[in-house]
Amino acid sequence: MKAYKFLAFAAVAVLSILPTVVMAAGPGFGGGVDDGGGACVPIDGGLSMLVVAGVGYGAKLVAANKKKKQGTQEADQSK
Numbered sequence: 001m002k003a004y005k006f007l008a009f010a011a012v013a014v015l016s017i018l019p020t021v022v023m024a025a026g027p028g029f030g031g032g033v034d035d036g037g038g039a040c041v042p043i044d045g046g047l048s049m050l051v052v053a054g055v056g057y058g059a060k061l062v063a064a065n066k067k068k069k070q071g072t073q074e075a076d077q078s079k
Helices: 002-021 044-078
Strands: none
Touching: 002 044
């Protein structure tokens, strides 16, 4: 339960700070890669959201695996 509370707190902290970090720059932010074929587009916003989702999913899998191991250890001890 303690780990769940920590993960929930970490998720809330990251999601409340994330909007300020992933703001895209306005047009003409100078020094960007411009191949002449269109506007310079920062791809960090969506990519960082995918990373956060992947970390959350990984944490969920780790917690489920840990819970499963505890259940099998308790069953072995009761035999």
